[in-house]
Amino acid sequence: MISWRKHYKRGLIAIYVLLSTSASIYAQGDAKNGEKLFKANCVACHALDKQLVGPALGGIVDKVKKESNLDTSWLKKWIKDNKSLRESGDKDAIAIFEKFNKVEMLAFPNLTDKDIDDILEYTTNPPAAAPAADAATAPDTNSVAALEMAQKQSMNSKVILISLIAIGGLLLWLLLKLRQLVKLQQTEELAGLNASRAVSFGDLYRKYSYVGKGVLVVLGIFAAYGIWNWLMWVGVYKGYKPEQPIYFSHKIHAGENKIDCQLCHSSAKYGKVSEVPSLNVCMNCHKMIAEYNGKYIEPGKDKAFYDGEIQKIYSAVGWDPASQQYTGKTQPVEWTRIHNMPDFVYFNHAQHVVAGENAIITSYNKKNPEAKIDVVCKACHGQIDTMNVVQMANDFTMGWCIECHRTTEVDMTNGYNKEYFKNLHDKLKKQYGSGTKVTVAAIGGLECGKCHY
Incomplete structure (x- = not known):
């Protein structure tokens, strides 16, 4: 009997050890820390519930155990250096x-075994989301107090309306009484004279002809000025911000995520025009970002709206997020152009973005100390990193460009400029004094042929 109990006890211990060993696969790390590590290292290519570039990682420990009989030690080797694991001949x-x-897959030799345990624990037992606000704490709009408040507001509105009607009636009564008083004070002789008097417009004009002609001249001048002013602003669309077929928020991309302007508009640095980035540029990131998980959400929008716009990109380029492959079925996107330089004007982005970068930023910050810029693009396009919808931030008129050329100083700290413009600088010092500066206008920035050829 004692022997049987002893073996029974040993059997229970063995079962407990077996269960605890298999359970340890799921409880070896800190899920909260694993969530932070997952978001910092894995979220670009993986999600818990769906395939992105790589497989869905929800329950990955259990999957590799059932499908390939692999344990966490193999997963650690794969995560730290999957290339070496493949080169070793590992079939899995x-x-x-x-x-x-x-x-x-990227290698993560920087992750410790403890870090990987935390990540695997997160993929197995992700922390529960924060509970929603208790409905009991929400204000009860049907309570007695709420009904009484609504009744009071309705009564106040009625009182105000009745008071306004009474005031209007009182004013009308006063006007009628004043009219009666005026009629009482008028004598019979004056009343007859006013009734029989007839004024000819021709007599009045001949009497005050000079005044009339002067008024007509003034009106003509105002009319001519109005027409001229209207003509001068034809084609000036400051504040123009059309809706685009696919919503794109510069505030999210350039502002919240700090993406460099030239990552998408690469041709602005090397060419005449900055161009609209192709959707292939968008897919460099959105191939792995299928949904919006950012903290910032524009008022009036929600996560579902942003996710829908990402799906529009996929439809346009023919990308199937499920198979992670292109289908070949593409649709052109008709973007609405915002900035459009006239054909008779030559403007080179590279000349301003590269050669004039330091000079433009320095000049702009001197003139606008309260709104300094850190990127040369903002000098013309405004605070682009704060715009949800891009708009034309400046006039882009000839006068606006000339004013910039007159006030922007050439960067003389540049070794090439310092040597190339040395004689010009010395000449300006003799002509205007030692405090003179070399501006863009001084080096030909006002010559007609520079922009009109």
Whole structure:
């Protein structure tokens, strides 16, 4: 009997050890810390509930255990250096590489075993989302107090309306009484004279002809000025911000995420025009970002709205997020152009973005100390990183450009400019004094042929 109990006890201990060993796969790390590490290192290519560039990682420990009989030690080798694991001849590592289009996963040698345990714990047992606000704490709009408040507001509105009607009636009564008083004070002789008097417009004009002609001249001048002013502002669309077929928020991309302007508008640095980035540029990021998880949401919008706009990109380029492949079915996107330089004007972005970068930023910050800029693009396009919808921030008239050329100083700290414009600088010092500065106008910035050729 004692022997049987002893074996029974040992059996229970063995079962407990077995269960605890298998359970330890799921409870070896800190899920909260794992969530932070996952978002910092994995979220660009993986999600818990769906495939992105890589497979869905929700319950990945259990999956590799059931499908390939692999444990967490293999996962750690894969995460730290999957390339070395493949080169060692590991069949499972090679099979995963082949399955996901031979897209090589980044190596993470910086992650410790404890870090990976935390990440795996997060993929197995993600922390529950914060509970929604208790409905009991919400204000009860049907309570007695709420009804009484609504009745009071309705009564106040009625009192105000009745008071306004009474005041209007009183004013009308006063006007009628004043009219009666005026009629009483008028004598019979004066009343007859006013009734029989007839004034000819021709007599009145001949009597005051000079005044009339002067008024006509003034009106003519005002009319001519109005027409001229209207003509001068033809084609000036400051504040113009049309809706685009796919919503794009510069505030989210350039502001919240600090993406450099020239990452998308690369041709602005090397060419005449900045161009509208192709959707292939968008897919460099959105191939791995299928939904919006940012903290900033524009008033009137929600996460579903942003997710829908990302899906428009996928439809346009023919991208299937499920298979992570292009279908070949594309749709052109008809963007609405905002900035359009006239054909008779030559403007080179590279000349301003590269050669004039320091000079333009320095000059702008001197003239606008309360709204300094850190990127040369903002000098013309405004605070682009704060715009949800891009708008034309300046006039872009000839006078606006000339004023900039007259006030922007050439960067003489540049070794090339310092040597090339040395004689010009010395000449300006003799002509205007030692405090004179070399501006863009001084080096030909006002010559007609520079912009009109």
